[in-house]
Amino acid sequence: MTGSTIPRRGFGRLLRSFRERSQKSMLTAGLAIDVSPPTILRLEDGLPSKISTPQIERLLDIYQISFAERTEALEMWDLVKRQDKLAKAQGTSKGWWQGYSDVYKPYFDHYLRLEAAATHMTSHQLVLMPGILQVPEYRRALIRTFTPGMSAVDTERLLELAARRQARIVDNGLNLVALLSESVLLHQPGGTRVLAEQLHHLAEISERPNVSIRVIRHNVGTNPGHVVLSFTLLEFPPMASRLVEPPVVYIEGAEGALYLERGDVIDRYRQAISGIQAVALSEEDTRDLVLRSAKECSA
Incomplete structure (x- = not known):
């Protein structure tokens, strides 16, 4: 690779x-x-x-x-x-994303390296769509909120960076499991029109064989997701017996990020994922809920 x-x-x-x-x-x-x-x-x-x-x-x-x-x-x-x-x-020694390094936070470079190497991603989100699933106008609204002074040119470059990351899903280079709180379907960065577009995209991409999207309804009560909060688990392909790459849990905050690799920590996050999946809607029921939510936004 x-x-x-x-x-x-x-x-x-x-x-x-x-x-x-x-x-x-x-x-x-x-x-x-x-x-x-x-x-x-x-x-x-x-x-x-x-x-x-x-x-x-x-x-x-x-x-x-x-x-x-x-x-x-x-x-x-x-x-x-x-x-x-x-x-x-091949001209890829610094990673294709380095051309955008002046418009994203320094700690995100390490994440992009990991994401480029990963073949499996599990993302649990309580508030916003996973970045790799955000449509341009949804992401544009977030950029305006968190970086209001960013120029139009740099905003477009960030959107281009996102599109190139998302291409790995379309190319089947990445298997994605997205576990989303019902709140993610309700928050409206950019307003109802943008949310409707985002939800239609979510429903469409959920039909891909390498994508599994499941929603956790509010009425299921307490579950492990309330404790571990939002995170992304990245897993990597085997290359050789001596080069077994351990998974990494990525947790992003407003001013930095954590990269967790310890075996016992990864095991706890795996257990949390199992607990979250146990209370989440099925993929089919999730798709129905997402489409109903999109219709309500469009009404």
Whole structure:
């Protein structure tokens, strides 16, 4: 997968495990290869870093790992370098979304990298449509609300970014499960006309085989969604036995975002998803409700 974060993130996690096991600090590791602790952090987080193979070999030396572990690490590093070269040759090394980086928040770049690599997304939303399902006028209304000073040109660029993200659904590159509170069908960014358009789009896209949309009615009472609130679970394809990419839970706030990867945390979110699905309408009943809501908006 060109531009995938999976090999780099897998390699970074492996290096972190070696460093922590050897009880070396990021400062110690950085001094050993003449880089700063933030560079070690970027390397371990799977973010692009200007690190050479000799520097990687030096890190492995100071971590005092076994021959087998060293061989595994260098094989993974070789895969990272080969994918980087392929991405550069194809002009995708920075990700197509980088051309829009001046109009979205800095923390969102990491999410876009993850989304581009994911093959399965589960989105639970209490208030608004998932971004990947928003029609242009719905998103335009949100931009006007949260970034009132944005120029018309930059607004159009954000809408273009959204359209390119949504293309993965149409191309069957992403399997999407959307679990929506009934409130999502009632809030009206842009007014009733925009909501009606949004709901018709929701009903239409829900018929795709790679999309499952289910609504949680208000009258079902307390359910796990009231505790975990809005979140997105991203899951990735297997690439090799040594590169099993763990899922990531993404939680966005007004001023930042959380990326959760710990196994026990992911398990709790999976349990929450099961609990939410247990009280949600079926896909067919959801589609009927969405179309009725759209008709009411259009009346």
